[in-house]
Amino acid sequence: MAPTRTHQRRIHQYFPPLTVRTRFAVESPPFLPSLTLRTDFPKSEPNRDDPTSSTTTSDSENTRPLISKPSGEVTRHKRGGYGLKEELNWNEGLYKAVQKRVHELAKEHLYLHGTFPKQDKAKLEIVYAEAKKSFPVLNEYQGDWVVEDFLRVYLRNTKTRGKGAAAGGSR
Structure with a gap:
């Protein structure tokens, strides 16, 4: 019987590994702007006599989100909206005080016969800042949505009252 030949397959490596052929150029360190460099600030002690000083807040206040x-539109309960008073869950005195101050600021800075979207953005920013200065509790809320909602309701109501008075009706 004749010997049988078995074919042996030889595996040839056609491509050498990439690292053999790859050369990495020397990189220069990136230019760092002066803002990222270390800056030493002078030490300042918080004013212990001033209870409203923002530097005297506790760590628990700084870490609270x-x-x-809330989702929806303020006062639009039937359309998936919410009531501002219920969402804030403030005591009656605080709610009325913030509401009164926001109304005063609106009378002082805004056009009362226009809706909220028609108001001047710069004047709205003034109202937001003044309200936060008067009531620091507003800083606990993301953006200015609380003051904005007070303003939306107030401007909607004053615009409606203005239309009734202009048409000769009394409200």
Whole structure:
């Protein structure tokens, strides 16, 4: 019987590994702007006599997340909206005080016969800042949605009252 030949397959490596052929160029260190370099700030002690000083807040206040705006539109309960008073869950005195101050600021800075979207953005920013200065509790809320909602309701109501008075009706 004749010997049988078995074919042996030889595996040839056609391509050498990439690292053999790859050369990496020397990179220069990136240019760092002066803002990222270390800056030493002078030490300042918090004013212990001033209870409203923002530097005297506790660590627990600084780590609390901000309260975000609920979904829906303020006062539109039937359309998936919410009531501002219920969402804020403030005591009656605080709610009325913030509401009164926001109304005063609106009378002072805004056009009362226009809706909220028609208001001047710069004047709205003034109202937001003044309201936060008067009531630091507003800083616990994300953005300015609380003051904005007070303003939306107030401007909607004053615009409606203005239409009734212009048409000769009394409200």
